[in-house]
Amino acid sequence: MKFQGVIFDMDGIILDSETYAERIFEKIFTELNHEFTHEFFVTVLGINSEAENKILIDYFGNEEDVLYFRDQFNYLLDKGYEEGKIALKKGAYEIVNYLKEKNIPFALATSSPKERVEKCFNNTKFGSNPFEYVVTGCEVENSKPAPDIFLKAAELINCDIEKCLIIEDSFNGIKAGRASGATTCMIVDILPPTDELMENIDMIKEDLLEVKRMIKNSYLTEKELASYFDHTNLQPFATEEDFKRLCDQADSLGCRMIAINSYPVKFCKEYLKDSQVHVGAAISFPLGQTTIETKVQETVNAIKDGVDEIDYVINIGKVKEHDYDYIKDEMQQIVKVCKDNGVTVKAIFENCYLTDEEKINLCHIAKEVKPDYIKTSTGFGTSGATVDDVRLMIREVDNQVKVKAAGGIRDLKTALKYLELGAERLGTRMADKIIEEFKAKQ
Incomplete structure (x- = not known):
């Protein structure tokens, strides 16, 4: 779905303020000799100060403590902003700038007071408030979980609320978003997605980058989608006619690369001499059980034959032995040969045979050695790419290395999901069928 507009909550979505605020709550409650619990803090998330004060009066039993709490809380939170102690949430800077670049309207709908909004971004990467359109809790009659604040924000950006995406992290905010008629997206911060919350959520995302x-x-063109694909034929019975068909499809679709074994590299490179499509060779495929010297030599031979990219399979047995020095040496030698010759290099993990700890250790080696990509699977193991594996790899390499998802990508929904998670290449035999599915949906 192409959203007409995007409406953000601020605390816990754009700014990592709720963890900081919870520490302030605990400090002041201790000073006032009142018991503090995380469960109490959750009850005040996403509501304006007037509604919060009613809860505090019921809890404290007197207005004097509420006034003291309010003064101290505002002072300490504002001080935190002034001292730059409250950072942006992951992806906040990137998504706001992307929306600006694409001229997609967006707004901030927050229970925080307007005076705080105007200064809380000053010590962040933004340097000042990046939101042209802001609605605060005191500007509407009813606080969240009523939908008033989101309805007003949609009106400000001149968008139909039913075609807006609302991004929230609190129970009250999610309920308000659902009541407004918008699509609601939850990013988990302090509050876990309970069964009741799940009834009001259209989607859950890990962070704003996702x-x-x-x-x-949702704005991808056919050519942009095709450029993510490494169109693949790694079958042992593939013939020259099969490779011609693969090359022709990749060229006509606009795929980034064809993925083949190393033997037909020379043939395919010649066949694609007038094309922008890269030729990629799979090294020590699909088992990875050859020596480092053999893998390096196969890589050198493929480079001599004109290869543009290398996808090599790591020694899976050595990973299972936890001989990470061997894995690092293997990766360093192959990466060096490729970098010295201007060839893109990808390390295939074959995750279906690995524990999460082993995958994480491989990611950390890759962060140090820096192949261009790490890749989930050969497509010949017991399973291919999974959401959990792609998410883990993206997280652990932390933008230092790109990620390629491969194996089991047979439809548009799966392809788009891996791109959403952050994969920057997709290996599949079904690129032509996926693009046909994409065209049919336009």
Whole structure:
């Protein structure tokens, strides 16, 4: 779905303020000799100060403590902003700038007071408030979980609320978003997605980078989608006619690369001499059980034959032995040969045979050695790419290395999901069918 507009909550979505605020709550409650619990803090998330004061009076039993709490809380939170102790949430800077670049309207709908909004971004990467359109809790009659604040924000950006995406992290905010008629997206911060919350949520995303990629996917063109694909034929019985068909499809679709074994590299490179499509060779495929010297030599031979990219399979047995020095040496030698010759290099993990700890250790080696990509699977193991594996790899390499998802990508929904998670290449035999599905949906 192409959203007409995007409406953000601020605390816990744009700014990492709720963890900081909870520490302030605990400090002041201790000073006032009142018991503090996380459960109490959750009850005041996403509501304006007037509604919060009613809860505090019921809890404290007197207005004097509420006034003291309010003065101290505002002072300490504002001080935190002034001292730069409250950072942006992951992806906040990127998604706001993306929406500006694409002229997609967006607004901030927050229970925080307007005076705080105007200064809380000053010590962040933004440097000042990046939101042209802001609605605060005191500007509407009813606080969240009523939908008033989101309805007013949609009106400000001149968008139909039913075609807006609302991004929230609190129970009250999610309920308000659902009541407004918008699509609600939860990013988990302090509050876990309970059964009751799940009834009001249209989607859950890990962070704002994932949301940005989801929005970007909705604006993809056919050619942009095709450029993510490594169109593949790694079958042992493939013939020259099969390779011609693969090359012709990749060229006509606009795929980034064809993925083949190393033997037909020379043939395919010649066949694609007038094309922008890269030729990629799979090394030590699909088992990875050859020596480092053999893998390096196969890589050198493929480079001599004109290869543009290398996808090599790591020694899976050595990973299972936890001989990470061997894995690092293997990766360093192959990466060096490729970098010295201007060839893109990808390390295939074959995650279906690995524990999460082993995958994480491989990611950390890759962060140090820096192949261009790490790749989930050969497509010949017991399973291919999974959401959990792609998410883990993206998280652990932390933008230092790109991620390629491969194996089991047979439809548009799966392809778009991996792009949303952050994969920057997709390996599949079904690129032509996926693009046909994409065209049919336009």
